[in-house]
């Protein structure tokens with residue numbers, strides 16, 4: 001599906017949007033619920049990634065296809081490895097077979113798991129024969145993806161002796177590890193995290209609790225971008241959010257102040273208001289919030305600001321090589337951009353080319369990050385259906401902002 005987005009009649013916007021539940025929180029809670037069925041969940045994400053996770057957890061034998069969902073691939077690998085009697089081949093999209101998983105497989109094997117590579121060493125598909133895992137100590141590199149660590153932590157309370165992780169190297173995407181530990185704590189599991197060591201106690205039961213998933217902060221980033229690109233006076237309310245979020249991307253509230261966007265936290269919602277013009281240049285280390293890098297780069301381009309973004313070393317192994325994808329697509333729009341394997345630098349742009357067709361590389365965030373540029377100029381988004389990976393209602397919600405959307 002190719003969408004033509006045209007500028008709204010006015011850049012002064014006022015609306016209220018209900019955003020779906022966090023896919024990160026949802027996929028963690030779904031796994032915990034499979035281990036401890038007395039956990040109840042509300043406001044689950046309606047995303048593809050949430051759906052494949054839920055379906056995968058219902059399978060005991062045969063093939064499980066998790067498509068593009070990184071969290072489902074990593075979390076289910078740990079889950080099936082620890083489920084005595086289950087035997088599956090865990091696979092995904094072509095891109096998923098290029099996203100590394102060796103660190104997690106090695107860690108699980110150290111605990112006694114039976115996992116084989118079906119095709120290429122270090123990459124899915126994986127053949128997993130579930131076993132009772134008795135060992136409880138693992139050492140693993142922490143600088144490639146935090147999802148390997150979260151996967152081990154999520155099964156940890158169900159292991160006979162709990163788990164002790166020794167993390168090697170600089171820990172990346174730390175807030176996602178803290179989210180995992182936070183959710184474990186909320187259902188009554190005791191954890192410890194200091195320096196490079198994480199411990200999780202074994203538990204036979206957890207608390208009878210209704211866990212309410214907060215809405216997705218990474219999805220909120222596109223509205224931050226829209227408010228930043230609109231006129232002073234614009235106001236967008238988003239539900240259901242809270243100030244004591246477990247999601248690291250809630251740092252948006254702080255970062256977008258530099259773009260003149262003020263956030264007010266109300267009961268269950270945030271109100272984003274454009275109150276001032278943006279700062280002249282932007283320098284952020286995004287190693288704790290990699291999923292908002294595309295949003296921020298595009299906001300800067302749309303506001304004709306220069307920026308220097310660092311801490312982007314994980315972007316090359318996500319849904320696509322996001323650094324190369326940003327470089328290619330922003331260049332088409334007229335940007336002066338350079339990337340390394342962990343940084344992105346943008347010079348203030350002079351023009352924003354009109355009616356450029358943006359390729360999305362099977363990456364939901366490419367489609368959603370570029371959409372706000374419709375406030376500045378008409379833009380075409382190729383394969384726009386990719387948004388369903390995390391935010392299936394994205395285009396319907398864009399229409400509420402009066403952005404003209406036509407299928408080509």
Ligand SMILES: O=C(O)C1=C[C@@H](OP(=O)(O)O)[C@@H](O)[C@H](O)C1
Nearest residue numbers: 024071145146147173176291314
């Ligand atoms: O644990 C999670 O829910 C996630 C962790 C991050 O991945 P990395 O740890 O690989 O950076 C993030 O990019 C991804 O969208 C979701």
Ligand SMILES: C=C(OP(=O)(O)O)C(=O)O
Nearest residue numbers: 068069070071291318319
């Ligand atoms: C990187 C992402 O997802 P995952 O790694 O879970 O596929 C994302 O949603 O930006």
